[in-house]
Structure formats: C-alpha cells, structure tokens
Amino acid sequence: MSGKANWENRVKSIIASRNALSTDKVDWKNALIKALTRLAEKKFCALEVQGWVSSKTIDGKKRLVTISNSADGLVGGHYAIKIATTSNLNADALLTFIVTSNPDSSILSYAVGLQGVQKNGDAWYARICLDPVQRGHGPCSHPLLHCHIGKNASSQNDPRTPLPWITPVEAVEWLMATVEPGLEPSW
Amino acid sequence: MERNSTSEFWVLLHSKDPMAVVVYQDLSHQQDLIDLLSLLKPKERSLIIADNLDSALKNLDDIVIVIASAEPTAVQELDGRREAFMERTAPAVLFLQAGGEAIKLLQQSYSLFSWIRGNRLIDPNELDSINETEAGADFLQKSGGLSPKEWLEKWRAGSVPDTQENAFILHCALMLENE
Numbered sequence: 001m002s003g004k005a006n007w008e009n010r011v012k013s014i015i016a017s018r019n020a021l022s023t024d025k026v027d028w029k030n031a032l033i034k035a036l037t038r039l040a041e042k043k044f045c046a047l048e049v050q051g052w053v054s055s056k057t058i059d060g061k062k063r064l065v066t067i068s069n070s071a072d073g074l075v076g077g078h079y080a081i082k083i084a085t086t087s088n089l090n091a092d093a094l095l096t097f098i099v100t101s102n103p104d105s106s107i108l109s110y111a112v113g114l115q116g117v118q119k120n121g122d123a124w125y126a127r128i129c130l131d132p133v134q135r136g137h138g139p140c141s142h143p144l145l146h147c148h149i150g151k152n153a154s155s156q157n158d159p160r161t162p163l164p165w166i167t168p169v170e171a172v173e174w175l176m177a178t179v180e181p182g183l184e185p186s187w
Numbered sequence: 188m189e190r191n192s193t194s195e196f197w198v199l200l201h202s203k204d205p206m207a208v209v210v211y212q213d214l215s216h217q218q219d220l221i222d223l224l225s226l227l228k229p230k231e232r233s234l235i236i237a238d239n240l241d242s243a244l245k246n247l248d249d250i251v252i253v254i255a256s257a258e259p260t261a262v263q264e265l266d267g268r269r270e271a272f273m274e275r276t277a278p279a280v281l282f283l284q285a286g287g288e289a290i291k292l293l294q295q296s297y298s299l300f301s302w303i304r305g306n307r308l309i310d311p312n313e314l315d316s317i318n319e320t321e322a323g324a325d326f327l328q329k330s331g332g333l334s335p336k337e338w339l340e341k342w343r344a345g346s347v348p349d350t351q352e353n354a355f356i357l358h359c360a361l362m363l364e365n366e
Contacts, residue, residue, distance in 0.1 A: 029193065029223070048197070050197055050227050051196070051227065054192075054193055055191070056316070056317045056362075062362055064358060069189050076351070098354070111354040113351060113354075129354055135342065155350075160349075
C-alpha cells in the first residue's frame with residue numbers, strides 16, 4: 001500500500017478529527033492549563049505557569065491561546081516556559097505553544113515546541129505543527145500534522161515526521177513524555 | 188506588561204483581596220470562567236459556589252464564587268454591607284452579566300464601584316480582546332511590510348521558510364486575516 005491516495009486520506013482523517021472538536025466545545029486555554037498544572041505539580045515547571053496561558057480574540061471570532069509575557073522563558077522574541085531537568089534534557093529547556101481555534105472550538109492551527117540541551121551537550125528540539133491548510137509540494141513531504149525534530153529550531157531542512165491526529169494538549173504530553181518517561185500519562 | 192484575564196485571575200486567587208467582580212457574557216462563558224477559577228485556585232484553599240453573599244460572610248477563608256439569581260439585589264446588598272467583607276482572607280468573586288442591570292447599578296453606586304475597581308473588577312472580554320490596529324501595525328513589522336493576507340498567500344504557496352519564527356507569525360496572520 002503506497003501512493004498519493006493514502007497520503008491524501010491521512011490529510012482527510014486529520015481534517016475530520018480537527019473538525020470533530022467543534023462538538024466537544026473544548027476551552028483550549030483551560031485544557032492547556034490542566035496539562036501544565038500536572039507538570040508543575042511534578043516540579044517540572046513553576047506553579048505560576050497556570051497564570052501564564054493567555055487567550056486573545058478579535059470580536060469573539062478566532063481565538064489565539066499562547067504563553068503570556070508573564071512567563072519565565074524566551075525563545076527568540078516569544079515567551080516560553082522553562083522546564084526543569086528531565087531524564088533526557090538539562091534544566092531550562094523551553095516549552096512553547098500557540099493555538100488558533102475557531103469560535104466553535106475546532107482547531108485551525110497549532111504549534112507546540114520543546115527545545116533544550118541533552119545530557120551529552122548536544123542541542124535538541126522538536127516542534128509539532130498542525131497547518132491550517134495543505135502547503136508545500138504535497139502531503140508526503142509536508143504532512144498537514146507533522147513534527148520537526150533536530151538540533152536547531154531555525155533549521156529549514158529537518159524532516160517533517162507525519163503524525164496521526166493529536167490535540168495540542170496531547171502534543172505537550174507527548175513532547176514531555178519523550179524527554180521524561182515518568183510523565184507517561186496515567187490518569 | 189500586557190494584561191490578560193488568566194494572569195489577573197491567578198493573582199486575585201492567590202491574594203487576600205476580600206472581594207472581586209467578574210463580568211461574564213453568557214451562561215457558557217460563566218461556566219468556562221468557573222472552570223478556570225477552579226483550575227487556578229491555590230491547592231490549600233477550598234472553593235465554594237454560592238447563590239448569595241451570605242456564604243461569603245460565613246466562609247471567610249475560602250474562595251467563594253457568588254452566582255446570584257438576582258444580580259442587582261446582590262449589588263445592592265454588597266453596597267450596604269461592604270465593611271463586613273473586609274474580614275475575609277480569600278477573595279469572594281461576584282459574577283455579573285455584561286450589559287445587565289447589575290453592572291449598571293454597580294457603575295452608578297460610585298463609592299462601591301470605586302472600591303471594587305480599587306480591589307478587582309475583571310472583565311475577561313475586555314482584557315482578552317486584541318486591538319486590531321495595534322496588532323496590525325505589529326504584524327507589518329514582523330512580516331517585512333506584508334499584510335496578513337499577503338503573507339498568508341506566500342505561506343500557502345510554500346515560499347515562506349518553515350521555521351519556528353514563521354510558525355508564530357502564521358498564527359498572528361490567521362488571527363488578523365479578514366475572511
């Protein structure tokens with residue numbers, strides 16, 4: 001089994017999952033605060049993290065959920081959450097996220113990233129992106145939902161690993177469990 | 188520092204401010220805000236949801252959310268018994284509907300309004316609204332002079348590098364794009 005149709009079917013499946021969120025009426029700000037609270041309770045970030053998730057809107061239309069300027073980390077010119085030492089990364093790794101949702105709570109697009117330094121001194125980063133539409137040359141080279149994995153967040157040449165549907169909250173869980181196996185969800 | 192409702196709520200719930208007013212839009216928004224306050228409260232504090240102000244005077248050390256069935260009456264009552272709330276060591280949070288009679292009454296009760304504003308009056312709708320003009324000007328700086336629509340056209344065509352910085356710009360463009 002291979003070929004264009006399968007790649008296109010994966011895109012359709014992700015779009016269907018993304019649109020199905022409209023029936024769940026998820027408040028993405030609250031959902032992300034819950035995930036971050038679990039990290040804070042296990043001492044992987046400051047407890048104040050709960051107050052660092054902002055949600056902004058224009059006339060109640062699309063909603064942008066991201067990390068506010070109260071946060072303790074910076075990536076470029078953007079605010080980030082500092083992560084304490086994990087099994088795989090040294091202290092002060094940086095977690096970022098940005099989510100744009102529609103008024104019905106379905107997700108238009110998101111990016112969740114984690115970057116830091118491994119125990120051996122090598123840089124490490126991963127960024128999961130759900131694009132709003134298919135772009136690039138096609139769904140094989142540029143899957144709608146993908147993860148950049150590499151050493152440099154500014155790199156343009158790292159492969160984009162295709163992902164099955166995951167929400168931005170699950171993206172945070174996945175990235176954190178990747179660097180700290182003790183954070184495997186158990187609830 | 189840019190204000191937003193989450194940080195305002197977090198600071199409020201971790202303070203000893205005796206009283207705050209929260210403005211909600213509709214019942215769905217009210218429920219989202221109750222859920223948010225429940226998430227943000229300090230672990231060591233209990234949170235009580237009450238339908239009258241008496242509960243806030245009985246449970247001085249707990250966070251008390253007051254969802255009054257008659258909001259204007261609650262405002263009048265608060266105006267008359269304000270001093271009694273000064274004993275509280277955790278916030279009581281009175282929910283009032285935007286544009287309702289109770290908010291108008293609060294604004295007309297000058298002394299009470301001034302006290303609440305001096306303590307806490309949190310309107311998430313106002314705090315979490317993006318100023319489109321300011322955001323548009325900020326976007327032009329980040330995008331090298333391209334409008335959100337022009338930038339998105341380039342992005343969709345695949346001619347914008349797939350970097351972390353551009354992932355942030357993408358979301359700003361999506362917010363500002365006029366459909």
